[in-house]
Amino acid sequence: MAQTRRNIFLGGIAAVIVGGLVFVTVRPEPIPVDLHTVERNDFTITVDVDGQTRVTDLYEVAAPISGVALRSPIEVGDPVVAGETVVANVEPSSPGLLDARSRLQAEAHVREMEAVLNVARSDWRKAEEDLAYAQSQYDRISQLVERKVASITRLEDAHQQRAIAQAALQSAEARITQAESGLDAAKAALVDMTSEADSATCCVPILAPADGVVLEIEAISARPVVAGAKLLSIGDPQNLEIVADILSTNAVRLPENAKASVERWGGTPLDATLKRIEPTARTKVSALGIEEQRVDAIFDIASPEEDRGGLGHGFAVFLSVVEHEEKDVLLIPLSATFRIGTDWAVFRAIEDRVERIPVELGRRNGRHAVVLSGLEVGDRVVEHPSEKLADGALIVERATFGGL
Numbered sequence: 001m002a003q004t005r006r007n008i009f010l011g012g013i014a015a016v017i018v019g020g021l022v023f024v025t026v027r028p029e030p031i032p033v034d035l036h037t038v039e040r041n042d043f044t045i046t047v048d049v050d051g052q053t054r055v056t057d058l059y060e061v062a063a064p065i066s067g068v069a070l071r072s073p074i075e076v077g078d079p080v081v082a083g084e085t086v087v088a089n090v091e092p093s094s095p096g097l098l099d100a101r102s103r104l105q106a107e108a109h110v111r112e113m114e115a116v117l118n119v120a121r122s123d124w125r126k127a128e129e130d131l132a133y134a135q136s137q138y139d140r141i142s143q144l145v146e147r148k149v150a151s152i153t154r155l156e157d158a159h160q161q162r163a164i165a166q167a168a169l170q171s172a173e174a175r176i177t178q179a180e181s182g183l184d185a186a187k188a189a190l191v192d193m194t195s196e197a198d199s200a201t202c203c204v205p206i207l208a209p210a211d212g213v214v215l216e217i218e219a220i221s222a223r224p225v226v227a228g229a230k231l232l233s234i235g236d237p238q239n240l241e242i243v244a245d246i247l248s249t250n251a252v253r254l255p256e257n258a259k260a261s262v263e264r265w266g267g268t269p270l271d272a273t274l275k276r277i278e279p280t281a282r283t284k285v286s287a288l289g290i291e292e293q294r295v296d297a298i299f300d301i302a303s304p305e306e307d308r309g310g311l312g313h314g315f316a317v318f319l320s321v322v323e324h325e326e327k328d329v330l331l332i333p334l335s336a337t338f339r340i341g342t343d344w345a346v347f348r349a350i351e352d353r354v355e356r357i358p359v360e361l362g363r364r365n366g367r368h369a370v371v372l373s374g375l376e377v378g379d380r381v382v383e384h385p386s387e388k389l390a391d392g393a394l395i396v397e398r399a400t401f402g403g404l
Contacts, residue, residue, distance in 0.1 A: 053311060215235050218232060244297045
C-alpha cells in the first residue's frame with residue numbers, strides 16, 4: 001500500500017513537470033514595446049524659420065555729386081551725431097587729359113571765338129556810330145519842324161531811323177555777350193588735370209543724417225563715385241528687428257502679433273513678436289531645386305536689451321513662430337497613432353495585453369496630437385507599434401524586458 005501511494009505521488013509530480021514543460025513550450029512570447037502615459041499639457045504648433053537681425057531705421061548715405069570720394073574720415077563702429085559729424089567728403093571730378101588732336105582742336109576753337117568776339121565788338125562800334133548819327137539827325141529835324149521849315153513826315157522818318165539804330169546797338173551788345181561766353185567755353189575745354197588747380201575748389205562734406213554708429217563703409221580709400229553711389233550705412237544697433245524668409249503658405253496662417261522664440265544666436269532664447277508680413281512674395285529656388293514662393297516676415301524683439309548683449313546688425317538667428325496654441329489639453333505622441341481606414345487608432349496597454357481602440361484627434365504638430373476622445377489621463381499607449389501587434393497581444397515593456 002505504501003509503495004502504491006509512493007508511485008502515485010511520483011507519477012503526479014512527473015505529470016506536473018511534463019505539463020509545465022508543455023506550457024512553457026507552447027506559451028506565446030510577449031512582444032517588447034515602449035509605453036507612454038497619456039497626460040494633459042500645453043500644445044503649440046510652430047513654424048520654424050531662419051532669420052537675420054537688422055537695424056530698424058537704417059540710413060544709407062549716398063554721394064550727392066559725381067566725383068572722387070576722399071578717404072573715409074570715420075571707421076565702422078564710430079558713433080556719429082546727426083547734423084554734426086562729417087561722415088564723407090566728395091570732391092568734384094577733375095577734368096580729363098587732352099590728347100594732341102583734342103588740344104589742337106580746342107586751341108583752334110579758342111582762336112575762332114576770339115575772332116567772333118572781335119567782329120561783334122566792331123559791329124557794336126558801328127551800331128554806336130549809327131545811333132549817334134540818327135540822334136543828331138532827329139535833333140536837327142526837330143528844330144526845323146519847330147521853325148516850320150521841315151515837315152512832320154521828315155521828323156517821323158528821323159524818329160524811325162533813330163529807333164532802328166538803337167535796336168541795332170542792343171543786338172550788337174548781345175552778340176558781344178554771346179561771343180564772350182563762347183570764348184569762355186572754348187577756353188574751358190583746354191583745362192585738364194595738368195592745369196593749375198583752383199585754390200577755391202573744395203570738397204563737398206556730408207554730415208550724418210541721424211544719431212547712431214557707422215555700420216558699414218563701402219570703401220575706406222579714395223575712389224571715383226557717381227551721383228547716388230552708396231558710401232556708408234548708419235543706424236542704432238540697440239534698435240533691432242528680425243526679418244525671416246518664410247514660405248507664403250506658412251505666412252498666411254500666422255496670427256496677428258504672433259509670438260516667437262529667438263534661438264541659436266549665441267545666447268539664451270529671446271522673445272519676439274510678429275510686426276508685419278511684407279505684402280509681396282518672391283520666387284526662390286530651394287536647396288533641392290524646387291521653386292518656392294517666399295515672403296519676409298518682420299519681428300520686434302520683446303526681450304530687454306540686457307538679455308541680448310552682443311547681438312548686432314546682420315546676425316543669424318532661428319525662430320520658432322507660434323501658429324496655434326492650446327492650454328491644458330490631452331496629448332499623445334504621434335508615434336503611437338496609426339490609421340485604420342480613414343480613422344485613427346492606438347494600442348492601449350491593459351496589464352500585459354494590448355487593446356486596439358479608435359481615437360479622435362484634433363490638431364497635430366511634429367511630435368504630438370490633441371486627443372478629443374477615446375483616451376483618458378493615465379492611459380498607457382504603445383509607441384511605434386510594430387506589425388506583430390494585434391488586439392489582445394501579449395506585451396512586456398521594453399525596459400522591464402531588457403532587465404529579465
